[in-house]
Amino acid sequence: MRLTQGAFSFLPDLTDAQIQKQVQYCIAKGWAVNIEWTDDPHPRNTYWDLWGLPLFDIKDPAAVMFELAECRKANPTGYIKMQAFNASIGTESCVHAFIVQRPNYEPGFFLQRTESDGRFIRYTIVSYATQKLPAGDRY
Amino acid sequence: MSQSVSERTRIKSDRYESGVIPYAKMGYWDAAYSVKQTDLLALFRITPQQGVDPVEATAAVAGESSTATWTVVWTDLLTACDVYRAKAYRVDPVPNTPGQYFGYVAYEVDLFEEGSLANMTASIIGNVFGFKAVKALRLEDMRIPFAYLKTFQGPATGVVVERERMDKFGRPLLGATVKPKLGLSGKNYGRVVFEGLKGGLDFLKDDENINSQAFMRWRERFLYCQEGIQRAAAATGEVKGSYLNVTAGTMEAVYERAEYAKELGSIVIMIDLVMGYTAIQSIAYWARNNDMILHLHRAGNSTYARQKNHGINFRVICKWMRMAGVDHIHAGTVVGKLEGDPLMVKGFYHTLLDVKTDVNLPQGLFFAQDWASLRKCLPVASGGIHCGQMHQLLNYLGDDVVLQFGGGTIGHPDGIQAGATANRVALEIMVLARNEGRDYVAEGPEILQDAAKMCGPLQTALDLWKGISFNYASTDTADFSETATANV
Numbered sequence: 085m086r087l088t089q090g091a092f093s094f095l096p097d098l099t100d101a102q103i104q105k106q107v108q109y110c111i112a113k114g115w116a117v118n119i120e121w122t123d124d125p126h127p128r129n130t131y132w133d134l135w136g137l138p139l140f141d142i143k144d145p146a147a148v149m150f151e152l153a154e155c156r157k158a159n160p161t162g163y164i165k166m167q168a169f170n171a172s173i174g175t176e177s178c179v180h181a182f183i184v185q186r187p188n189y190e191p192g193f194f195l196q197r198t199e200s201d202g203r204f205i206r207y208t209i210v211s212y213a214t215q216k217l218p219a220g221d222r223y
Numbered sequence: 224m225s226q227s228v229s230e231r232t233r234i235k236s237d238r239y240e241s242g243v244i245p246y247a248k249m250g251y252w253d254a255a256y257s258v259k260q261t262d263l264l265a266l267f268r269i270t271p272q273q274g275v276d277p278v279e280a281t282a283a284v285a286g287e288s289s290t291a292t293w294t295v296v297w298t299d300l301l302t303a304c305d306v307y308r309a310k311a312y313r314v315d316p317v318p319n320t321p322g323q324y325f326g327y328v329a330y331e332v333d334l335f336e337e338g339s340l341a342n343m344t345a346s347i348i349g350n351v352f353g354f355k356a357v358k359a360l361r362l363e364d365m366r367i368p369f370a371y372l373k374t375f376q377g378p379a380t381g382v383v384v385e386r387e388r389m390d391k392f393g394r395p396l397l398g399a400t401v402k403p404k405l406g407l408s409g410k411n412y413g414r415v416v417f418e419g420l421k422g423g424l425d426f427l428k429d430d431e432n433i434n435s436q437a438f439m440r441w442r443e444r445f446l447y448c449q450e451g452i453q454r455a456a457a458a459t460g461e462v463k464g465s466y467l468n469v470t471a472g473t474m475e476a477v478y479e480r481a482e483y484a485k486e487l488g489s490i491v492i493m494i495d496l497v498m499g500y501t502a503i504q505s506i507a508y509w510a511r512n513n514d515m516i517l518h519l520h521r522a523g524n525s526t527y528a529r530q531k532n533h534g535i536n537f538r539v540i541c542k543w544m545r546m547a548g549v550d551h552i553h554a555g556t557v558v559g560k561l562e563g564d565p566l567m568v569k570g571f572y573h574t575l576l577d578v579k580t581d582v583n584l585p586q587g588l589f590f591a592q593d594w595a596s597l598r599k600c601l602p603v604a605s606g607g608i609h610c611g612q613m614h615q616l617l618n619y620l621g622d623d624v625v626l627q628f629g630g631g632t633i634g635h636p637d638g639i640q641a642g643a644t645a646n647r648v649a650l651e652i653m654v655l656a657r658n659e660g661r662d663y664v665a666e667g668p669e670i671l672q673d674a675a676k677m678c679g680p681l682q683t684a685l686d687l688w689k690g691i692s693f694n695y696a697s698t699d700t701a702d703f704s705e706t707a708t709a710n711v
Contacts, residue, residue: 087460091393092655094423094647096677102655109658127390127462167392174578174599177383180393195457203446207453207488 085192087125090165090182100149103166103184107145110168110180116140117148118169119155119184123162123222124214126193138169152184161187161223187223234297243294246282250305251291256312262329264366265347266589268317269326270359270532277314280357281326285309287351289334306331318702323532325363325589337374340500340547348535359533365542366590373595375546379510379517381598382576382623385550388490388516389425389462394654395622396425397646400605400629404430409439413447415639419632420455420463422643426625427451429468431495431522441471441480449487466493466518466551474502481509491516496540497523500547507548518603519549529698536699538567538587541574545600552600557619559607564697565619575600576623584703603627609688610649610681614667617653626650636687641680648678 092098098106110117118138122129135155139148148166155164164185167178191212198206213222234240238249246252258264265288271280283291289309290299313327336342352360386392401407401415416427427448435441448465456463469480469492477498484492492515494506503519510517527534537554544552554571555563570586576599580592604620605627616626628646635642652674656663663670675682 085458085460088423089390089461092651094644094651095655095674102659105659106655109660125460127456127460130390175383177387178392181390182393193457193460195453204487205446205450207449209453209457 085190087163087183087186087190087192089125089127091180092182097186098182098184103152104145104149106180106182107148107166111142111145113168113170113179115168115170115179117142118167119148119151119164120167121155121159121162121164121185123159123219124211125163126209126211126214128209132163132165135164138167156185159185163187189223234300239295239297239300241295241297245279246286246291247279247311249282249286249291249295250308251286251289251311252278252282253310253312256310256329258312258329261332261368261370262366263332263335263343263368263371264590265328265330265362266364267326267328268359268361268363268532269314269324269357270322271324272356272358275356277316277324277326278311281311281314281324281328283354283356284326284351284360285311285328287354288328288347288349289330307334309334320702332368332371335371337371338376338504340375340504340543343371344500344543352533361531361533362535362539364536364587364589365539366592367542367546369593369595372546372593372597375597376504376507376511376548377545377597378550378600379507379515379548380550382550382601383599385516385601388514389464391425391462393622394650395617395620396601396625397423397643397650398426398428398603398605398625398627399424399632399643399646400428400430400627401433402430402629402633404433405436406438409443409447412439412444413451415451415633416448416465417451417454418639419643420452420465421458422632422640423459423647424632424643425461425463426491426627427465428518428627428629429466429493431468431470431520433468434470441469442483445480445484445487445489449489452489462490464489464491464516466491468493468495468520469506470495470498474505477502477506478509481506481513481515485513485515489515491518493518493520494549495520495522496544500543503544503547503549510550511548516550517548518551519544519553521553531699536587538570538574541571541600542592545575545594545597550598550601551603551625553605554602556604556606556608556616558612558615559604559693564700566701567697567699568619572602572620572624575602585701587701599623601625605629607693609691610646610684611668611671611688611691613649613653613671614663617650617657618664622654631684631688634687635680635684637680637683642684645678645680645684648674648681649684 116138119135120132122132165183168180170179194210196208290307309330311328315325317323399419419427467484471477528537555568557565603625609631632642656670
């Protein structure tokens with residue numbers, strides 16, 4: 085399967101040139117940009133690991149691209165995403181997010197159905213990758 | 224002293240002598256009135272009957288929507304009636320429209336019960352729209368004072384929190400309404416939900432008239448929809464939802480359906496506007512308490528919102544629904560099959576999404592409005608739109624919108640998944656191009672064609688719906704032009 089979280093997962097993986105243009109867009113809007121990585125891509129895994137702090141007040145996308153390269157070196161096989169934050173009143177939240185690295189093989193998720201009263205079913209989504217191996221060894 | 228007691232105690236002042244005197248003279252007109260920050264303001268489009276002075280007509284509207292009746296009553300004198308009287312304070316002729324006037328009215332905030340849309344609207348639109356002295360009357364805009372807004376919950380979830388819960392940022396959300404809207408069995412219905420979500424949509428949606436009919440009772444629909452949602456979430460790794468319509472004949476049944484949806488694990492429920500303002504506020508409080516996104520279908524609105532001379536402008540409904548606490552509201556597409564002048568739609572979007580709204584006459588925003596930190600209500604664009612219009616949709620509607628392609632998903636020749644994928648690819652490529660600084664509006668068709676080279680379903684969709692547009696003139700248009708308002 086292909087994990088389709090993020091704004092551009094239905095497109096071919098973005099090239100570094102394309103990623104840089106998105107970073108430029110975020111910087112021009114005055115947003116902070118950060119990088120996060122994980123090997124547990126569950127749809128409700130809200131907290132991927134931070135690659136350092138979000139980069140505030142940056143002028144040059146190169147600073148972000150450098151950190152992305154460093155993050156890739158440290159996590160050559162996991163998921164990496166880039167996010168942007170808008171601190172202005174009324175938003176104060178994430179305003180852009182897209183995947184910038186994914187594993188070659190994505191085994192996907194198992195849907196666990198627990199039958200309950202009557203026809204009621206409790207659903208649990210489980211990542212195959214997290215079932216097999218501990219964090220750090222999954223992809 | 225031969226007078227009787229009733230003669231002796233009769234009120235002597237001109238103002239309170241029994242009989243009928245003009246509303247303006249009764250105190251409902253005050254050209255020098257200085258508007259207070261706490262006043263609720265309303266702007267009416269007034270078409271007075273032949274021979275009725277526009278100032279008197281506006282004063283009559285102020286009177287009939289506040290304290291007045293048709294004749295003088297002495298019991299006014301037992302109240303602080305000067306405070307409770309609404310004041311008409313300004314009348315302007317409508318540009319280029321003989322016989323119509325914009326009448327401004329200010330209302331004391333104490334006229335309205337805190338946190339009650341029903342009470343506020345019972346005053347403002349209660350009796351006055353049937354008043355004989357006006358041929359037609361339309362409520363065009365309102366300024367709700369900050370103090371009064373603070374007594375309303377506002378959207379149960381709001382755009383920001385909805386995006387955080389769904390983990391979807393930086394692009395419009397995508398949806399589709401299950402079609403055919405009536406007649407599918409529960410199992411077949413859930414199939415459409417699964418296919419659409421797996422193909423790339425964020426939401427599927429019940430239609431306004433899907434409740435609990437003989438062909439599909441509501442539990443069937445909920446159970447099969449949830450199966451489809453969870454299967455699609457597992458297949459894509461994304462949070463997905465389908466607006467489960469909980470509208471029913473009684474509020475007890477509404478709550479029963481909403482509770483069931485929650486127990487099943489649904490993230491969103493849906494209601495119809497026709498259920499009424501009190502019911503909407505009630506379910507909005509329930510939604511806030513139960514972490515539920517609340518979708519509103521504006522069923523019925525065009526009966527009073529569409530015609531320009533009489534009724535309620537939809538921007539006022541947007542305001543009221545943001546106060547009432549819904550998270551989504553259908554607010555026009557500009558390019559689709561339903562009514563929607565571009566400038567008017569922009570005004571609706573500002574009303575739903577702004578922290579503070581400025582006066583913008585071409586967009587029909589007559590008052591500045593501070594939204595008092597009420598959350599943002601996400602506009603939904605639905606009705607006759609397709610992926611070939613993606614550049615126009617992104618340009619007109621921006622990022623904070625749910626783009627709903629019903630026929631444009633389910634009508635795809637290669638199936639619902641293919642239709643959904645075509646829409647998602649078209650959306651993502653257009654957002655990418657915009658962010659890269661391309662002139663995506665002008666180059667839109669070319670950008671889509673390039674993307675279609677790597678996405679067969681998109682190519683098929685573009686070929687099928689090529690040139691489909693709905694070029695009818697809008698009935699609800701701007702009175703103050705800045706640019707041409709032709710439909711696109």
